[in-house]
Amino acid sequence: MNRADEDGRQALSARTADAEHDHVGRRLRTLEQCALHKRTLRLTCPRCRHVRILDAVPLWWLFQRRGWDDALPAVIGRLRCSSCGGRGGAAVRPRLTVGRDPPTGAQFPYPDAASWKKLVSRYRS
Structure with missing residues (x-):
């Protein structure tokens, strides 16, 4: 691996780590926090590698209206792959x-x- 590839991977992991925290360094643990x-x-999807990126605000609103738990581990339990999750067998969790x-x-x-x-x-009060 050359130096440019290594620097690019480090920059990507730094951006991802930064995105998982709020402005004071606390880890985002709920959809509400991610939306705010x-x-x-x-x-x-671990099976077919399909990638979907969802905005946290409307997803939080869906969970809020239905009264579902919005903790990130619980969110994963409510979602499935739209490409291969509907086909036979167990539901695939992303x-x-x-x-x-x-x-x-x-x-x-x-x-x-x-x-x-x-x-x-x-949140502000």
Whole structure:
């Protein structure tokens, strides 16, 4: 491996590690925290390697409306691969990485302004 490849990998791992923490260095542990800090969730299927990047804000809103647990380990239990998860056998759970990449594909609906402002206000107080 040459020096440029090594530097690129170190920079990528530093950005990923930075994205998993808030502005004071605390690890993001829930969808609510990821939404407040404007992160995205990179979902990678371990079986077919399909990658989907979801915006945390609309995903948080979906979990909020349905009353589901928004802790990141619980989120993984609610998701499955859209490419190979529907085919026979056990559901395939994706690997989740918190990041700042732009979302891909269709996204869930965003919360209304009042709900979003209520969350932000609760976080600030």
